[in-house]
Amino acid sequence: MLRTSGLSKEFSGFRAVSDVDLSVADGAVHALVGPNGAGKTTLFNLLTGFIKPTSGTITIEGRDVTGMRPEQIAQRGVARSFQIASLFEELTLAEHVELALQGRDGTGYRFWRSDKRLRRYAAETDGLLDQVGLGGMSGVPAGSLAYGQKRALELALALALSPRLLLLDEPTAGMGVEDVARTIELIKRVRADRTIVLVEHNMQVVSDLADTVTVLQFGKVLAEGDYQSVRNDPDVITAYLGEAVA
Amino acid sequence: MILTRLATLTNGWNPALRIGLLVIGLVLAFGLPWVMYPPVALDIAAWALFAVALDLLLGYTGMLSFGHAAFWGSSAYATGIVAIETGLPFPVAVLGGALVAAALALPIAMLSVRRSGIYFAMVTLAFAQLVFFIANQWRSVTGGENGLQGIPREFFGLDLSDSFYFYYAALPLILLGLLGAWRVVHSPFGRVMVAIRENQARARALGYPVDRYKVQVFVLSAFLAGLAGGVYAIGHGFASLQEVYWTTSGKVVVMNILGGMGTLWGPVLGAGIIVLLEDYLATAGIDAVGLVTGLIFVVTVLLFRRGIWGTVRHLVRSRRRPDERAAAQEGEPESRPAPARQG
Incomplete structure (x- = not known):
């Protein structure tokens, strides 16, 4: 469905996304996790055309969409929600x-x-x-x-486009417990006929929903696999503990 | 029926108030030449349409064009040339002028919509100055500093030399232009305009090619500005460099801000006030038009940024709101509150 190869984005010397090869299977729910500043939102902005990559390519459904404008990507059946309600x-x-x-x-x-x-x-x-x-x-x-209602409206807007690929940037951030549960149910319901990529900090949401988890750190892919294997990956544990200590 | 439908041009007000406003507006439009010097009435009508044309861009789409004199003025010249050279009825000449303005707007829009905010304003100003320069140099066509003189008021052989009668011959063009602006604002396209004003990135993410929409609004706006400029040129019997000068662009922006941009009615009101004020100052022999309009502009921006219409509407709405809340609490959760729409 979605594939990136060697995708990088540099902001005046700072590599926010570095050489990312991502492959999202058709019909999967794929979670991107990682500490703050790991490059998750930058990656989203690259995938949806809001920023142009320094190098690398993005293909969606086998078509090269690198360098396309956001509206062109949206017209290809890709909808996104924004991390800060927009x-x-x-x-x-x-x-x-x-x-x-x-x-x-x-x-x-x-x-x-x-x-x-x-x-x-x-x-x-x-x-x-x-x-x-x-x-x-x-x-x-x-x-x-x-705030939580704005997040819900974000979700409604993304769903209204009937996208084949749905990119959700922290869909449950700022929501109360009930709303998180309802959102998880909603995502489970709407995943039937589409592929979903989500950025999420709430590990409960990730373990409930994700088929595949990609962990990013410093703009690079640190680990990838199903939730259990990623959770037990020593590199991932170090990354998160390291962040917690700092 | 038609009145009720037309009256939605003040969506968000209650229907009786809307119809009342529309009736007052029409009575004013038809009665103006009875209560004032008819040429001044015609100026008000033409500037009102010009101001509304700019409102599509400035108020509804959030794009400050500081070069709209280019379209008002190019149409004034083109209308004059068509009227002089062909002797066709003046509405045809005006339509031709408006089409020239729209055609001129297309490349200017395509080259400027990629910029936003102050940069967009500067680019449009630069293009308008270019048009001014061409009008000034191209004497054989525009008459240079003398202007284009002797534009006839041909209308199927009717004698319209009396400005009182010409006003009524021209009014339908103005009203059609205003109706067109209203149609655009309250259309699916108008929704997208507001979406672009409120949040461009979001509009793109919903699949809207924002730049193309901006070009479209720009051209529509220029067409209506051209309609207004053409009527103005026929009404005055000449087109001068003043029509493409940057102060004309500035004046129509001031009308919008004073009246209240993004409201359609506001710019009409702003046009009326500024034209009457200029007329008063000129007849009183006070040579301080720039100073007075400048002061009004500063006061508006500092004290009531919504403009006159916007401020009044805001007050009416905030007074009405408590009643609505009470009504909502009486157990009608399904009823939609009046949408807080612009215009």
Whole structure:
């Protein structure tokens, strides 16, 4: 589904991502973990075209997407959520989801039509908001949501695109215990027909969901495998303990 | 029915208020030449459309064009040339002018939308200065410093030499332009414009080619600015360098900020105030237009950044909000609160 080879990103001498070969199997849930600053979000930004790699290539479904713009990658069925909730503060929840659905259908250029036509998305919009636990809040502006709710809306937006590849950057960060449980259930439900890559700090979430775990440190791949084998890897233990001591 | 539908141009207000506003707006639009010198009324109408055209970019998409005189002015010249050379009815000439403005906007937009914020403003200003330079040098076409004179008001043989009658002949063009802007704002495309204003990166992640959308808004905006500039040129009977000068770009920005950008009504109000003020100062013989508009601009930016319309709307909404909360608590969790939409 997704493959990177020799992927590197340098920021004025600092290698945030260094020579990463990543291979995400079709239909897998693949977790990226690692200490803060390990390059996980940079890697996400590379995969979704928000930054261009210094070297290396990215292929999605066998097609080279290296250097493509974010919207081109999104149009190839790749949706992402942002680590820091990235929303349209003035728009309501319904308007958010409608925007995503309209983006998926590629009908946003119609300037001669009434926006009342977006009402045909009403059922789908309400369904998506229900799914992420924001049912009944469709008229609320996103700016007034609590942090965890914004994360949930992020998820709804990503799902609205019906992506084949879903990239989730810390989907449960800032959520309460119940919301984390609901999000895990939701991801289990939606993984059926898609491939998911997630960055996550919550090891409970990782062990519940991930088929494969890649551990990053200093922008490099430190270990890779299923959760149990990675957890017992001596390098990984050192990396995490080292961080804890520092 | 039509009124109720049109009245959604103030989405978020209650329907009675919206219809009331629309009626007041139409009464003003039709009554203006009765209460003031008709040429001034026409200036207000033309500048109102120009200001609304800029609002599409500035207020709704968050792009400050500081070079919109290029489109208002190029259309003024083009309209004049079409009217003089062909003798076609003036709405055709104006339409031709607007198309020239849109055609000019396309390459300028493509070269400038990759920049944002102050850099975008500077690039648009630079292009507008280029247009000014060309208009100044190309005397055989534009008349240089003398301007393009003797633009006729041809309209199927009707005598429109009286500005009172010309106002009513031109008003439909202006109203159509305003209606067009309203249509754009309240369309699926308008939603994307606001999304780009609020969060570009997010819009890209949803698959929207942001740069292409920006070019499209820019060209639409230039077309409407051209419509306004064409009407202005026919109304005055000449097109001068003033029309492509940077102060014209500045003036239309001030109208937006004073009236309240991102509201459509606000820029109309701002245009009315600035035109009337300039007229008053000119007739009173006070040569301080720049000083006065500059002061108004500074006061607006410092004291009420939403502009007049934005401030009033904000006050109305925050007064209404407690009632809404009470209504919501009476057990209607499913009801959607009025969406806090722009415009």
